[in-house]
Amino acid sequence: MNAPIFMTDQTTSDSGPHGSRVMGPSELLRILRRRRLIIFLTIGLIVGLTALVLQTVTPLYRSEAIVIVESPEAPGDDPAATVAKARENEIRVITFLQLLQSRAMAGRVVHDLALVDDREFNPGADPDKPAMVEPSFWERLKSVFTGSDPAPATTAEPPQPIASTPETLREAVIDRLIDNVSVDQINKSNMIKVTAYSVSAEKAQRIANKLASVAMLHQIEKRENASEETVASLTKRVAELREQVLEADERVATYRKRHGITQGMSDLTQMDRLASELAGARATRADAEARSSTIGAASSAGAAASPLLADLQTQEITLQRRIAELSAMYGQGHPDMQNAKAQLSQVQTRISEELSRASIGLQAEAAARRSREAQLAGEMGSLKARALQQGVENVALMDLERDAETNRTLYVSLLSRLKELERQDDVGQSDANFISRAAVPLSPSYPATKRILAVALVASLVLAAILAFIAESMDGRIRTSEQMESLTGFPALAMVPEKPENWGDLPPYVAIIERPCSAFSEALRSVQQELAARARDNAAQTVVITSPLPGEGKTTLSMSLAAAAAATGIESVIVDLDLRRPGLQNMSEQIAAGPDLLDFVDGDCAINEILRWDPRVPKLAMIGVKRAAKDPGATLSSPRLRTLLEELRQRYKFIVLNTAPILPVRDAKLLAAQADEVLMIAHWAKTPPDAVRSATRILGRTLTGAILNRVDYKKHAGLVYGDAIQHYAKYSQYYGETAPEDAETTSEPAAPAWRQLLSGLIRKAA
Numbered sequence: 001m002n003a004p005i006f007m008t009d010q011t012t013s014d015s016g017p018h019g020s021r022v023m024g025p026s027e028l029l030r031i032l033r034r035r036r037l038i039i040f041l042t043i044g045l046i047v048g049l050t051a052l053v054l055q056t057v058t059p060l061y062r063s064e065a066i067v068i069v070e071s072p073e074a075p076g077d078d079p080a081a082t083v084a085k086a087r088e089n090e091i092r093v094i095t096f097l098q099l100l101q102s103r104a105m106a107g108r109v110v111h112d113l114a115l116v117d118d119r120e121f122n123p124g125a126d127p128d129k130p131a132m133v134e135p136s137f138w139e140r141l142k143s144v145f146t147g148s149d150p151a152p153a154t155t156a157e158p159p160q161p162i163a164s165t166p167e168t169l170r171e172a173v174i175d176r177l178i179d180n181v182s183v184d185q186i187n188k189s190n191m192i193k194v195t196a197y198s199v200s201a202e203k204a205q206r207i208a209n210k211l212a213s214v215a216m217l218h219q220i221e222k223r224e225n226a227s228e229e230t231v232a233s234l235t236k237r238v239a240e241l242r243e244q245v246l247e248a249d250e251r252v253a254t255y256r257k258r259h260g261i262t263q264g265m266s267d268l269t270q271m272d273r274l275a276s277e278l279a280g281a282r283a284t285r286a287d288a289e290a291r292s293s294t295i296g297a298a299s300s301a302g303a304a305a306s307p308l309l310a311d312l313q314t315q316e317i318t319l320q321r322r323i324a325e326l327s328a329m330y331g332q333g334h335p336d337m338q339n340a341k342a343q344l345s346q347v348q349t350r351i352s353e354e355l356s357r358a359s360i361g362l363q364a365e366a367a368a369r370r371s372r373e374a375q376l377a378g379e380m381g382s383l384k385a386r387a388l389q390q391g392v393e394n395v396a397l398m399d400l401e402r403d404a405e406t407n408r409t410l411y412v413s414l415l416s417r418l419k420e421l422e423r424q425d426d427v428g429q430s431d432a433n434f435i436s437r438a439a440v441p442l443s444p445s446y447p448a449t450k451r452i453l454a455v456a457l458v459a460s461l462v463l464a465a466i467l468a469f470i471a472e473s474m475d476g477r478i479r480t481s482e483q484m485e486s487l488t489g490f491p492a493l494a495m496v497p498e499k500p501e502n503w504g505d506l507p508p509y510v511a512i513i514e515r516p517c518s519a520f521s522e523a524l525r526s527v528q529q530e531l532a533a534r535a536r537d538n539a540a541q542t543v544v545i546t547s548p549l550p551g552e553g554k555t556t557l558s559m560s561l562a563a564a565a566a567a568t569g570i571e572s573v574i575v576d577l578d579l580r581r582p583g584l585q586n587m588s589e590q591i592a593a594g595p596d597l598l599d600f601v602d603g604d605c606a607i608n609e610i611l612r613w614d615p616r617v618p619k620l621a622m623i624g625v626k627r628a629a630k631d632p633g634a635t636l637s638s639p640r641l642r643t644l645l646e647e648l649r650q651r652y653k654f655i656v657l658n659t660a661p662i663l664p665v666r667d668a669k670l671l672a673a674q675a676d677e678v679l680m681i682a683h684w685a686k687t688p689p690d691a692v693r694s695a696t697r698i699l700g701r702t703l704t705g706a707i708l709n710r711v712d713y714k715k716h717a718g719l720v721y722g723d724a725i726q727h728y729a730k731y732s733q734y735y736g737e738t739a740p741e742d743a744e745t746t747s748e749p750a751a752p753a754w755r756q757l758l759s760g761l762i763r764k765a766a
Contacts, residue, residue, distance in 0.1 A: 026722070034719040035468035042467055046460035050453060059444035063204035065194045065212045066186070066435045069093045092431050093185065097192055099215050100183040106174045108214040113206060120199055121173045181211060191435060201441045208438035216430035223429070234414055241411035248404030255400055278376040285369030309354040312347055319344040477685045478692065480721045481708055484682060487692040488706045493530050493679070495708040495716075495725060496523040496557060507587055508556050509563035510616045516567065519713060519735045524557070524564040527707065528654075531677055532565075540649040544675040546659045546668035546699075547682065548691035553709045554681040555583040558658035559622075565654040566619035572654040573611075573621040575644075577636065577671060579629035580660055584622065588614055591624030598629055601640045607647055621652065632660075636670050645674055662695045672702035679704065684711040 032039060071089045099105060115121045180197045196207035319340055326337040478484055481492035497519045499508050506514070512521045535541045545561070547554040555578070562574040576584035576597065585591040590612035595605040612622045623644075629635045648655050657675065659668040672678045680703060682692055696703060713732075716725050 030720045030722055031472045032465065032468055034721075035471050038467050038471055039461075039464040042464035043457065043460040046463065047453060047456050050456035054447050054449055054452060057447050058199055060197045060199060060446035061201040061204045061441045061443075062445035063196050063198075063201070063208045063438040063441050065208040065438035067096075067192050067194065067212050067216075067432045068435050069096050069190045069192065069432045071190060089190065093190055093192070096215065096219075096432050097183060097185055099218065100192065100194060100211060101178075103174055103178070105211060105215050105218065106177050106181070107170070108218070109207060109210045110170065110173050110177055112210055112214065113203075115177060116170060116173050118203075120203070121176045122169065177207070181207065183211075192432070194438070196438070197446070201444075205438045205440045212432070212434065216432055219430040219432070234417060238411065238414050241407055241414060245404065245407045245411050248400065248407050252400045252404055255396065275380060278373065278380060281369055281373040281376055285366055285373055289366045309351065309358060312351045312354060316344065316347045316351060319347060476689055478682055478687055478689055478708065479685050479716065479719065480723060482721075482723070483689070484692070484706045484708055487689055488680065488696045488703060490696075490703055490705050493705045493707050494523050494527045495684070495711045495723075496520065496527070497713050498710045499556070507559075509559040509587065509620070510614065512560055512563040513567050513617055517735055519732075520560070521564070521567075522735065524560045525567070527561055528564040528568070530705075532570075532654075534677065538653075540653050540655065541677065542645065542649065542655040542657065542675045543677040543679060544657045544659055544668055544671050545679050545681060546662045546695075547680060548661060548663050548687060548695035549683075550581070550661050550664070552661070552681045552683045552687060554661075555587065555658050557681055557707065557709050558656050559584065559587055562654065562656040563617050563620050566617055569619065570654050571619055571621075571652045572656070573623065573648055573652045574656045574658065575623045575648070576625050576658050577667065578658055578660045579625060579632035579635055579667070580665065582625035582628065584624040584658065585626055588612065588622055588624070590614055591622060592626060596626045597623050597644075598625055598627065598635065600644060601635050601638045603640065607644060632665070632667060633670075636667055642674065662698050663691060666698065669699055669702065672699065675702075677704045678702045680706050681709045682706065684708045684716070686710075 069089075069092050071092075072085050110116060110121075182195045184193050184195070185191070186193055194208050194212050196204045196211065198204035198207060323337065323340045323344060326334060326340055330337055478487070481495055484492040499511075499520060500518065503511055503515070508520065511518065512524060515521055516525075531541060531543060543561070545554050545558045555576070559574050562572045565572040574584065576582050576591075579598075593612070595609050597610055599605045600607065600610050610623050612624065614620065614622070635641065645655070657671055659671055662668045662680070668678065678699060680692070680695055680699065692706075711725070713725055717727070720726050
C-alpha cells in the first residue's frame with residue numbers, strides 16, 4: 001500500500017551531505033519565509049527607529065536661484081579676438097562668482113533681511129522671550145489623534161546671545177549665513193546656482209533671491225558710480241585742455257604777429273609758384289622773339305600770327321591760280337585777266353601791310369614777355385631772401401604749433417570719450433540676470449526623509465536577511481523528516497500531528513476509531529501500513545518504540561499505533577515496558593484494575609489475568625504496569641517476560657512495546673533483540689539534534705525507523721520546508737472529525753469518498 005503524505009520522501013537528490021537541502025533560490029525563499037518574524041521585527045525596528053530619529057531632527061529647506069552671466073558680443077573670425085572674448089567671459093563669471101561669495105554681499109543680505117533679529121541666525125536676538133523650537137515628535141503624534149495643531153515647545157531659559165557687541169554680533173550672523181549658503185558654477189558654463197538653506201521654506205527663498213539681487217545691484221551701483229566719477233573727471237580734464245588749447249593758439253598767433261608770419265601760403269609754396277611762372281614766361285618770350293624774327297621771311301609764320309593774314313594769303317593763291325587759267329585761255333590782254341591782276345595786286349598790298357602790323361605786334365609781345373620775366377625773377381629773388389630769414393623764425397613757431405596741435409588732439413579725444421559716456425545707456429546694468437528665481441520649497445531637503453527611509457529599509461532588509469540566515473543556521477530544533485533521516489540514517493516513517501484540542505478528554509487511541517478521518521488518525525494509520533508492508537509472510541510483528549528523552553509523546557503514539565492496527569481488524573496488543581515511569585495506566589482506566597505486568601513476571605498470575613480491553617477498541621489488548629519496578633533491568637531480562645512475548649506473538653499479529661527513553665537507560669536496546677522493528681520518536685521542534693544522534697549511536701543497527709511526533713501542521717506549513725505538509729492548508733478539508741456513526745446519517749456516504757480521495761493523494765505522494 002502506498003505511503004500517504006505523512007511518510008517521508010525517500011528521495012535525497014536535493015539533500016546535502018548532512019541531510020540539509022542544497023541552498024537554491026527556492027530554499028533561500030523558504031528560509032526567508034520561515035524567519036519572517038525576525039525579518040519583520042528587524043525591518044520594523046530599524047525603520048521605526050530611523051523614523052523616530054528623523055522626527056527629532058530639525059528640517060532644513062533648500063531653495064535655489066539660477067543666474068546667468070551675459071557673454072560679450074560674439075567675436076568675428078579672428079582667432080585672437082575669439083580667445084580674448086572667451087577669456088573676458090571667463091573673467092566675468094569668476095568675478096561674479098567671487099562677488100556672490102564675498103562677506104560684503106552676505107552683510108548686505110543680513111542687513112536687508114534683518115537677520116540679526118532672526119532667531120535662526122541669532123538665538124539670542126530677543127533675550128526677553130523664550131526661544132521657540134520645533135514641536136517634539138510626541139506633540140506631533142498627539143496632534144494626530146486630537147486633531148489640534150501641535151503647540152511649539154519653549155526652552156526653560158533663553159539662549160545666550162552670540163556676541164556682546166554689534167560688530168561681532170553682525171560678523172557672527174554673517175558667518176552663519178555663509179555656512180547656510182552655497183554658490184556654484186554649473187558645469188563650467190555661464191550659469192551660477194545660488195543655494196540657500198533655512199529652517200523656514202520662505203526664508204530660504206528670500207535669502208537665495210536676495211543674495212543674487214544684491215550682487216547684481218552692487219555691480220550696477222559700482223558701474224554707475226564709476227561712470228559718474230569718469231564723466232566728472234573727463235569733464236574737468238576737458239575744461240583744462242580747452243584752456244590749454246586756447247593758450248597755445250594765442251601764443252602761436254602772437255608769435256606770427258610779432259614776426260609778421262601770415263597763415264596764408266608759405267614762402268616755399270610761393271617760390272615754387274613763381275619759379276613755375278618764370279619758366280613759362282621765359283618760354284613765351286622765346287617763342288615771341290622767334291616768331292618776330294621769322295615773320296618777314298616766311299609768310300607762313302605771319303599767317304600763324306594773324307588769321308586775317310592767313311585769309312589774305314588764301315585769296316592771293318586763288319587769284320594767282322585764276323590768272324594762270326585766264327592767261328592760258330585768253331592771253332594777257334583780256335579784261336578778266338586785267339581785272340584779276342588788279343585784284344591780286346590789291347591783295348598783295350594788304351598782305352604786306354598785315355605782315356608789317358603783325359611784326360610790330362610780335363615785337364611788342366616779346367618786349368612785354370621780357371618785362372614779365374624780369375618782374376618774376378625779381379619777386380623770386382625777394383622770396384628767397386625772405387624765406388631764408390623766416391626759416392630761422394619758423395623754428396620757434398613750429399614748436400608752438402606742435403604744442404598747440406598736441407593739446408588740440410588730446411582735447412578732441414577726451415571730448416569724444418565724454419560724449420560717448422554721456423550717450424551710453426547700459427552703464428547701469430549688471431553682467432548677470434536671473435534665469436530662474438528661487439521658489440518656496442514644498443518639502444525639506446534635510447533630512448532627506450524618503451531617501452533615508454529607503455536606505456534604512458534596504459539596510460534593514462539586508463540585515464534582516466543576514467539575521468534570518470544566522471537564526472536558520474543556529475536553529476538546533478528538528479522540524480523536518482529530512483532532518484530526522486539525516487540524523488538517524490534511517491527513514492522517517494511519518495510526521496504525526498499533535499492531538500487536536502477539540503478532542504477534549506477523548507483518549508487518542510480511542511479517537512483512532514471514532515475519528516478515523518482526522519490527520520492524527522491518518523498519520524498513525526500510515527505508520528502501521530508502512531510497518532505492515534515490512535512484515536514477513538503475514539507473521540506476527542513486534543515493534544519497540546522509544547525516544548531519546550522523556551516527554552516526547554512515545555506512550556501516546558505507541559497506544560495510538562496499536563489502536564490503528566486494531567482499527568483495520570488486526571489483533572493487536574500494547575505492552576508498557578517503561579518500568580521506571582509507566583504511563584499506560586494514565587491513558588486507560590482498565591489498567592488500574594487487577595494484576596499487572598510485574599505481577600506476571602513475579603509469577604503471581606497468568607497471562608490472561610493481565611490482559612485488559614477497552615470496549616471502544618475491541619481488537620486492542622493492553623498490558624500495563626501500575627507501579628515502577630524495583631529492578632527494571634532484572635524484570636526485562638526475566639525468562640517470564642520472554643515467555644510473555646512469545647505467547648503474545650502466538651496470539652496477536654501486531655505487538656507494540658512501549659519502552660523507556662534510550663538516553664537515560666538502555667531498556668530499549670535490551671528489548672530490540674526481541675523485536676522486528678525499533679522506532680525512535682522525536683518531539684517536533686523540541687528534541688535536540690544531539691540527543692537524536694546519541695540515541696542513534698546507542699541503538700546502532702537495531703534501529704529501523706524514526707517518527708517526528710507532536711507536529712503542529714499549521715505552523716509547519718507556514719514554515720514552508722518544501723515537504724507535503726507545506727500544502728496542508730490546501731488539503732486540510734480532507735480531514736474530518738465526524739464519528740463513523742454520525743457519518744452514516746448524512747445524505748452522502750462521506751467515509752468511502754474520503755477514503756478514495758485520500759488513497760489518490762497517498763498514491764500521488766508516494
